[in-house]
Amino acid sequence: MIVTLPEGQAHTGTGLFLPWAVLLFVLTIAAVRTTAALLAAFLSTTVTISVLTVGQFLQSDTLIRVGGGFGFLTAALGLYGAFAGLVNGTWGRHLISDPHLPRPRQTA
Secondary structure, eight states: OOOOOOGGGHHHHHGGGHHHHHHHHHHHHHGGGSBHHHHHHHHHHHHHHHHHHHHHHHTOHHHHHHHHHHHHHHHHHHHHHHHHHHHHHHHTSOSSOOOBOOOOOOOO
């Protein structure tokens, strides 16, 4: 059974990606103690989904285009992070820059 929305309500169904934006925000916070590329990819993904969600609810072509631009940035950051992780892991040293973010000092 295929459920369809009336043409005038399709933007509301698409705009219901807001829970994914909240989940991505939580994952972005968790990525703060990883690498710069992973944190940048999660941050960019969170912004992408948030802007696209608001753009769908408001039916704003401008916001949807801006969200699409962030989507391309997300893809580029993800590819860079995957490339850096693969090359650095394969060669056993840092050939591609992907610095680990500083961790807070542990006090005993």
